[in-house]
Amino acid sequence: MxxxxxxxxxxxxxxxxxxxxxxxxxxxxxxxxxxxxxxxxxxxxxxxxxxxxxxxxxxxxxxxxxxxxxxxxxxxxxxxxxxxxxxxxxxxxxxxxxxxxxxxxxxxxxxxxxxxLPVHAINPWVADGEGEALRSVDPLRQLAVVPAKVSDDPHLLDLGALMSAAQLVGLADAMLVQATEYAKVRTQFGQPIGAFQAIKHQLASCAVAIEFAKPVLWRAAKALNDGVESAPVHVSHTKLAATDAAFLTAETAIQVHGAMGYTYEVDLHFWMKRTWALGGAWGDRAFHVARIDRAVIGDADREPTLAIGPDHTFA
Missing domain, CATH: 1.10.540.10 (Acyl-CoA dehydrogenase/oxidase, N-terminal domain)
Known part of the structure; x- marks a missing residue:
């Protein structure tokens, strides 16, 4: 394969x-x-x-x-x-x-x-919609109040969650590059801060999280594209993996910048704020964890629907 x-x-x-x-x-x-x-x-x-x-x-x-x-x-x-x-x-x-x-x-x-623009019950706002404006943590998103008629179609939710995860992977990649480049030029004790193991290890952890999120994303995209029954679980998996990778990278990039990443003077803040905005879009962490739990563990009303383990990885 x-x-x-x-x-x-x-x-x-x-x-x-x-x-x-x-x-x-x-x-x-x-x-x-x-x-x-x-x-x-x-x-x-x-x-x-x-x-x-x-x-x-x-x-x-x-x-x-x-x-x-x-x-x-x-x-x-x-x-x-x-x-x-x-x-x-x-x-x-x-x-x-x-x-x-x-x-x-x-x-x-x-x-x-x-x-x-997609309007789904899981989001309390319309992204880039017209109407009563809402304030967003991301200055480049034009949110509006949700209209009276919204969809609860699970396929629309899966598409939105998948594409939010994809953007989060790209955001994480960009923030890692910005933090790495800054670590090369910012000096402390006569040498670039990137030479210190503490910085290297933090950036390496971000790189690992991002690389681990990418195959999860591609699997979810392929599963949803092909109409695989377990696609919603894979979508939730990628939303969690991508959000975790992006949040970790945002926090690390801020630390590498000496917390200046929070300020308007540093470009990083645009990517950081978009990460915050997309992290809660199309289902928060609790929502996607619950979907995976129901599929893998089951609950009081149903048996698990997704077999796990090496024998089932490529089923």
Whole structure:
């Protein structure tokens, strides 16, 4: 069994990463923070790359790709701390609408003319929605009060949780790079602080947590894409693993910066605040732990539904 990405998948992800690195750096985040969090030119650039149509079927003008490719791009969106709601529109709503057979708006999504946003009962807010505004810990998220009509569709929840996890992996990667680079130039006692074992060990722990979260993410994306019965459990697993990795990396990066990461003067705070925001989105820790517990251990009303152990890993 070959778990490696194809050359096309890697080329796609690298292309998006290169594009976002060139158009959505920290200076852009600061400009957006000061000027209203949105720039139509950024969205148009994403449309010209074809990203809103990534998961739209080819007959509706999209690329017809799957959740694994979408998760790879969502990681890059997290890495860039992308302000635009591309992930919610293209990787959550588009596949959900397609799965329900509601294809009427898909062509408009591909063209960037419509940006439907997911509204689910598990979230007490709409990300990037219009209406009564809510204050977010993340200055680049435009939250609004949940409208009266919301969905409780478990498939929508799984799509949202999966893509939040993917962004958290990208956020963690970016924060680890920022902390590592700072440790190379910040000196103490006549040498870079990165030379001290205490710093090395902390950063290494972050790297391990991130690398352990990645295969969990890819498994969940593949399982959900293929309609595997146990997919919701894998989604909960990746949400927990990605959140833990991102929170650990955020805390460590702050410590490496001598707590300056909390301040506006340090770019890190944008990634840190996005991590806090996504950590509680699409189900908090208690919710996802409970889903895994029910599947693996069972409860008073049901037997466990997911067999665990080496004999079942690739079942």
């Amino acid at each position: 070959d778990f490696r990405f194809t050359e096309d998948q890697l080329t796609l992800a690298e292309g998006v990463r290169d594009y976002l690195e060139g158009t959505h750096g920290p200076e852009v985040l600061r400009r957006l923070d000061e000027q209203g969090a949105r720039d139509p030119a950024i969205w148009q650039g994403l449309v010209e790359m074809g990203l809103p149509g990534l998961m739209v079927p080819e007959e509706q003008g999209g690329l017809g790709l799957g959740l694994v490719e979408a998760a790879m791009i969502a990681v890059e969106c997290g890495r860039a701390c992308l302000a635009e709601p591309l992930v919610d529109v293209a990787f959550v709503m588009a596949p959900w609408l397609a799965a329900k057979g509601e294809t009427g708006s898909l062509a408009a999504i591909v063209a960037g003319e419509e940006r439907p």
